[in-house]
Amino acid sequence: MSLAGSPAAMSNPRADRVREVARLAGRSGRVRAGQFLAEGPQSVREALRLHRERAAAGGEPVVDQLYATAECLDRSPDLAELAQGAPLRLATDAVLAAMADTVTPQGILAVCRMPHATLDDVLSRGPRLVAVMCRVQDPGNAGTVLRAADAAGADAVLLTEGSVDIFNPKAVRSTAGSLFHLPVVTGLSFGEGVDTLRAAGLAVLAADGYGATDLDELQDRSAARRLAPGAGNDGGAAAARLEAPTAWLFGNEAAGLSDAELAAADHRVAVPLYGVAESLNVGTAATVCLYASARAQRRG
Amino acid sequence: MSLAGSPAAMSNPRADRVREVARLAGRSGRVRAGQFLAEGPQSVREALRLHRERAAAGGEPVVDQLYATAECLDRSPDLAELAQGAPLRLATDAVLAAMADTVTPQGILAVCRMPHATLDDVLSRGPRLVAVMCRVQDPGNAGTVLRAADAAGADAVLLTEGSVDIFNPKAVRSTAGSLFHLPVVTGLSFGEGVDTLRAAGLAVLAADGYGATDLDELQDRSAARRLAPGAGNDGGAAAARLEAPTAWLFGNEAAGLSDAELAAADHRVAVPLYGVAESLNVGTAATVCLYASARAQRRG
Known part of the structure; x- marks a missing residue:
């Protein structure tokens, strides 16, 4: 130049x-x-x-x-x-x-x-995978979740009221450019947001260490529907299907999702812990969940 | 008290x-x-x-x-x-x-x-899943990889010469206690280490954004062997099998794995990027790879 x-x-x-x-x-x-x-x-x-x-x-x-x-x-x-x-x-x-x-x-x-994406803008494009951060506080964690959402091909990232400002410089740095790759909606009212997502046809899954549904189980059922169809692997009409359009809820790093947030979800899904660790950090949990959905949705 | x-x-x-x-x-x-x-x-x-x-x-x-x-x-x-x-x-x-x-x-x-685990100690226990950090520099990243390895039930974490000191206080903090959950071997000589791991029967997989093998493909083949056996899903004798004992190599956050490190691996495996992101951070990549192996090994 x-x-x-x-x-x-x-x-x-x-x-x-x-x-x-x-x-x-x-x-x-x-x-x-x-x-x-x-x-x-x-x-x-x-x-x-x-x-x-x-x-x-x-x-x-x-x-x-x-x-x-x-x-x-x-x-x-x-x-x-x-x-x-x-x-x-x-x-x-x-x-x-x-x-x-x-x-x-x-x-x-x-x-x-500052971008001005709204939830309506996001929904008008028929999203299949959305990440919702519920009161995530640490800028580095928020950035990591956003970057994982981008890698997994999510259609949008939403942050509820009371979350860290994703436009703070530390958060922007930790997104490594992903902030410019997909729409980000901030200041979402949790209750209204979840209702709107569900009305738009998205299943609402809560990432919850104590969830009754095991993510590996969901992945196996989804793989079985693709690889061994007709084998009765659908888990019943009420079971979560990873290949369906999905909004994942990820909670505050210290307290997780609140009781009200958990109650608002269709399913509470646990990432299995195979070792001694008692929990995953929110970035790691989000990575596993979003990739599980992306794989189920895209390997069809 | x-x-x-x-x-x-x-x-x-x-x-x-x-x-x-x-x-x-x-x-x-x-x-x-x-x-x-x-x-x-x-x-x-x-x-x-x-x-x-x-x-x-x-x-x-x-x-x-x-x-x-x-x-x-x-x-x-x-x-x-x-x-x-x-x-x-x-x-x-x-x-x-x-x-x-x-x-x-x-x-x-x-x-x-300071613990004094050696690679021989680790191998004497017949490990099935091992994470190797190759010149990872950031203490937060090293801690995140270690925590993900713990969550995925890995048997050990190894760090090659030139990696960050995992006992530095920032790294210790970011492991969130996982440092005390599994053996950690530091100062590993890369060449010797890989040879020893392979001689002990572990497949050596390099996590590499440019890898010719797609991680989702490996996961599908592994799931097919479980869910639809006999359907010819083995990918041939030379293909990587996620359910086999495995050592994953994760590279430096800025430069990735070096050419020599890549050449030493049995397979170079890419985590698919479904969105616009050009790369994953090393903690995110390690999470996806280690969980893929853990799932294949444990859902049998």
Whole structure:
């Protein structure tokens, strides 16, 4: 990428613009601006890809401001190429460090527009697999669940009221770009949300260490329906079928799902623990559950 | 628990003993002392359980020193009961804070003896499922893989030379007690280790995003052998069978497995990515792979 003719790199870490960007590390700053930070090549690359797709489709911008060092763009020709479609300003490392929440944003940082997906938007596309985080508190856990949902091909991720802000910089980093891969609905009212999901035809499964239904049992029944049909493996009309459209509920990392949340589910499903461990962390449990559904739905 | 007659709580955060314990947060301190720190109720509880089991069997102690506040023991009767089998000293919050690597060790901390499991010890027990971390660098990732291995009922976790020190306090915390549930062998020489595992009858599978073998395919074949035997689902003599004794190789989080590591494996197996995500984090990949093996081995 030729930077000849570009304006000089921003070099004053105390400039008003720098302070404005830095405020996006805090929740009130994000709410006021309707923007959030994506830091580092991995997140910014996915933001820029979505930005380009949206631009081609005439949609809303994803990246409102892009800041990078010349060195970073020299080092990463793919980023430099993607950056051409975004409002880029070159900046020094000191400016980026002052803008960023991380110690080192690795030479690139984007100010992104907060998305406004709603549950209705999600449902209008006929989703088959949805992950619902119920009061998950840790940004790293929330990011891991979102990344697992993306890998498993989930159609959306929902976060109920009282969950961590998925747009906080630590959560954004731990999604490793997946935040830009699928719709994320935040501030969901749990009761209304579950009713709406069920009305749209999704089975609501609660991931619950004490659940009466064993996930391996469900996987075996699903595999048997594919591999040995007619062998009476359907488990009855009331049993959960992993290949059906499904919303998984994942609970708070310390307390799990509340009694009310469990009661709202169609089935409570336990991930088997084969060793001595007493529980799984929420990211691990979500991975196993979402992959079990994805496999059942896609290997048909 | 009655604390009547106990010596007074340690209250001087600058005492020599406190400094000695605090040195265990650093690698050189751990190597010199042959000890490491377990902080907080979850880790300490599992350390004390193993300590009690070992004592009952006449084995080596696990907990060399135990420090707790009276409040913590009052709050957690199960911990107080377990603590009776260990060399307990009461201490103030200030003393615990000075000893600990965490901001708050939540009132309890144990100095544990570094275990000395060897690959020969592990193999002498006829393991069926082993996780090998190859140069994994992040303590949180290493802890997550270890916890997933425990949940999946793995028989051991091995870490090759150049991996993060699993006894560093952050790694210990992220294992959530699983460090005390299964043998952990560190400093493994990769080449020798793989040869030894294979000679002991374990298939060596590399988790590799670019692997030619699809994990779902292996799971389907394994399920078919159970559910529809005789249907010609064996995939040929050379195909990997998930139900066979297996050692999984998991690579460095940034670079994955090296070419040499991949070449040493019997099969390179990819976890399918159903969505837009380009990769899985190592904890997520390990969870999917280890659970796939555990399911195939245990649902027979």
